Amino acid sequence: MSAQSAFAHRLKRYYGWYSVTFVLFVVGLAVGEHFGLSQRMIGHVFLFVTIAIYAGIGVMSRTSDVSEYYVAGRRVPAFFNGMATAADWMSAASFIGLAGTLYFSGFEGLAFVTGWTGGFVLVALLLAPYLRKFGQYTIPDFLGARYQGNLARLVGLAATVLASFVYLVAQIYGVGLITSRFVSVEFEIGLFVGLAGILVCSFLGGMRAVTWTQVAQYVILIIAYLVPVVILSYKLTGIPIPQAVYGTVLQQISEREEQLFDAPAELEVRAMFGARAQAYAEKIEGLPDSLETERRAMIERLNLLRADDASAREIAFSERSLRDLPHTPAEAQVQWEKARLDALERARPPPRHAAAHPGRTPAESNIARNNFLALMFVLMVGTAALPHILMRYYTTPGVQDARKSVAWSMFFIFLLYVTAPAYAVFAKWEVYHNLVGSSLDILPDWVASWGKVGMVHIDDLNTDGILQLAELTLNTDVIVLATPEIAGLPYVVSGLVAAGGLAAALSTADGLLLTISNALSHDLYYKVINPAASTHRRLLISKSQLLIVAVVAAWVASLRPDNILFMVGLAFSIGASAFFPALVLGIFWKRANRAGAVAGMVVGLAVTLFYVVQTHSFFGGSMSEAWFHINSISAGVFGVPLGFVTIIIVSLLTRPPPQEIQDLVDYVRYPQLPASGSRPH
Template sequence: MSVQTWTWILVGITFALYFGIAIWARAGSTKDFYVAGGGVSPLANGMATAADWMSAASFISMAGIISFTGYDGSVYLMGWTGGYVLLALLLAPYLRKFGKFTVPDFIGDRYYSNTARTVAVICALLVSFTYVAGQMRGVGVVFSRFLEVDINLGVAIGMAIVLVFAFLGGMKGITYTQVAQYCVLIFAFMVPAFFISMQMTGNIIPQLGMGGSVEGGELLLDKLDRLHTELGFKEYTDGSKSTWDVFAITLALMVGTAGLPHVIVRFFTVPKVKDARKSAGLALLFIAILYTTAPAIAVFARTNLIETVRDTEYAEVPAWFKNWEDSGLIAWTDKNGDGKIQYVAGGAIVGKKPIFNEARGTYGERTISNAATDSPNELYVDRDIMVLANPEIAKLPNWVIALVAAGGLAAALSTAAGLLLVISTSISHDLIKKQIKPDMSEKGELWAARIAILGAIIVAGYFGMNPPGFVAAVVALAFGLAAASFFPAIILGIFDKRMNKQGAIAGMIVGITLMLFYMIRYKTGLIGGFDPRPASEWWFGTSPEGFGTIAMLVNVIVSVVVSRLTPAPPQHVQEIVENIRIPSGAGEAHSH
């Protein structure tokens, strides 16, 4: 059977499963809708957290980034997994004990202020919309290649699907669909990795295969270093980032993870505080399976890609190359007129606009602008296709190629659903119920949440169809925003009794404003000139992806200084903070 037929079958089966679960787990109350009734087991919650967390960025883009940047890409692995350690130890148990539905709810009550709650809602919306834009784009990329539809139509299909299971079941529907999606995405990620590892190194375990040797006895990584230097790239295993920038990006991703509203809310869905800690540990284990495999997939895909396209006659390229060319995500332009693909270091094309060939009815060669004419490189490869194209490049069976498409969709849709729920609860619970209309009935609140989801999906779909120019790094930037705004307010709220509303509000506003300014100036160039500013102008040599660390430190300093210069929080709030940190059951032990 063809790849397309297999894709329709596997995507159809997995989607039928998701819809079935959404209908079975319909939400009857706001508690069901917001926190799945608070009765999810740690095992199911660990799987759901892992699926919620491993987005299109983890599944589709991360191995792609590593395969192009080599050693430098390891910051994503360290930062995104390290954040879970922080979550499990510092945040999850305490937030669970506080017992609020959402992050703005915690901030509003801990800082006894609706202004603080509103600032937190705005931050949650900024983080979630920045993040969800990347997910919808991921859905569009997968649909456009495997179902052979336009990218925008792919985004629209994705919007309709997420709407059904988020609208019907809220957190309850999303939790159980995410358990299914975790199983699909991990199976889809690992199966091709086993196949390719066996094919290239004779070792079925990809993590070991990556350090193994290939035909001729050469180590795989040595071979990739050699191929890289022959083509004029820096050695794959050699890093170019400064130690400070590696540290800054890793820390920003770690504290960003620990401050992400759609991940934190998962710890309210378990019955007890102990279960929150357990599910964070299990989530880390489930995530590690994919994260330790990603560098291996990056190495396999990079080696296969170079060996397949280097000095190949364009007329003889394999079918997978033409398929991806039609989606506009690979482009070749014959600069020296020899009919061969010349893949070396340097820009092949500038701008992402493929030229539409009227005669063939497909996308083909892209325009070269003056900036790329000096470079001899003739091949443009979009990083986001490395994981999806990998099984095709390695000539794996068609059902494996289709399975990866189903896995990519599961990853993007599960995270999009979690983010849309955060957006809707922020609006319906934290803005409308808590501030505008406190006497609202439970049924009214449920309807408000559903209408908010509908609005959020329309906005997310718009961003997916018209992505900001920096969509590849958009996820890392969402983490920077979470690190700069939420993390200090939550951590100081738990561990600093003297922290008051004035400090928290000032810190969040300064932190997120600083991060937004830096992101816009150095990623889009909209402030201070029209080109994104070069790396030589970065503050303290910190990349936009790592700037969340600096913005977070500024937030902490502002919060602490302002809180010490203004009145202490009321006595009952200080008692709550004292009480949060006493382990459940410790109080009874003393009373006997």
């Protein structure tokens, strides 16, 4: 048995025992709950035990070797690299947000499933084996070597930091969300508790520690994802195979939609939301006078309440409303427009779950279909271009292992993605059948508990004391986290799901932090600023950058930016437009040169960012400025083709790369080509 085979055998034995121990740990907590262990204690145990596991692996994997720190010594077996890649990939967006998106969007949400899965086909065919053959440590490394120098490297570095940072903020936000809910601490405190777990793993051992931690995290997250939906499947259908039987439940949802959407009370509430949207439109049109009129009316009402000795609750509500009123006409414009769009959305019936590309007119259906295809395209090429994923294929022993690693990655990701549609369907069945139509006086406890963290909101607009579907607002990210409580499952299942969501967020955050810090220390400091830097100094710079980036990302996440899935989609658009054309043409077209690559990356990235700023409300944009009605999350659909066209045109108009660069392309492309004399140094 070779040393590599013996190493893989030991790993299988270690992680086999680890998996069995974790299952017994969960069973033990379930028994403890049966005998009176409190929910608070269960939440604390799940959180701190799992973080302690990850921290322990990080401490045991600490290293000061450059190769170990950057690429785990290039000895990670394909099976385990596939598992680590799956954990690195299945972020808070996949674990927390995907089922929620499928819950609200139905068929349209499948763009995420097909796009993300299809992206790994592109990774296997176009990038992973060739980047592994090239070697080195980072994606800017390849760009710098292929496109002759530091200009392409620095553009790649900037895009790496930008895409990874946006993605990282989404993960840390997910960490804060989970810890604040299940440990009952402030969001900001929970956020920094999770951050400590991230730093212990990545700070001490770099890619080596992150790899083995991610394998452990994958075991937890996949168990946590499958257990609730398997129980729900058995509860609703009698068969514990959700992927095979959720279609029967979907049929019941379709029947329930027919009853709900046309019910008189639902129609009444939707009409009232339509009137609210019109009122906001009139206030916006009347600015700035309408803002001053509303401020005077609220002050008069507050004075009347005080004069009439109203209840402290009424006075406090009135004071809060006055305090939250926009201070300037510009603020009012943004705030009221957002409220108008929200009311307008709630005035419409939600899309039917099984309807493909829904729309009230053929034109709307065409727009929905075009957005579906655009999103699927961006997610596919974004998957194939995200630096933190591509870096994982530098860690395998060879090119063949890189190919096998992609196959294992797809298998481990498939286990979650094939289950997400069932999760959405079962959660929707519970809400439509057991929550909608209930009296507001007897709502289940989960509504109040998730309402406290702003994830659930009820607005009894018609004041009938009965919850209508249009009066219920659920955050996309709450579906997976709250499903065990929605279905009335034991709290230990909720704690397990929280641990899984935390594992998903931490695993991706580890990989992203390492990608950013390695790029700054290796590509900026070592390759550009100080090529003579010692190994010790390079690692010191990497760790210091890691700490700085982590703190800044945590601060941004504490501002509670947009929902997780949009932020992740934005990262994919950035990665796709900046990297995919330059990487693919760099591998498969010898004529691509430095001027073309730099121009292509800059143009693709600039067009993508311009479109996001112009169309997304977070930046003050409006979808009225959208090109071909494409949503801002799919901005990369414009940047990627422009990147390809720009690289080709500029490369053809300028001098071809020298022979040594063309030899590098041959070396990377052809497996049997000897390294000697063929690869430039």
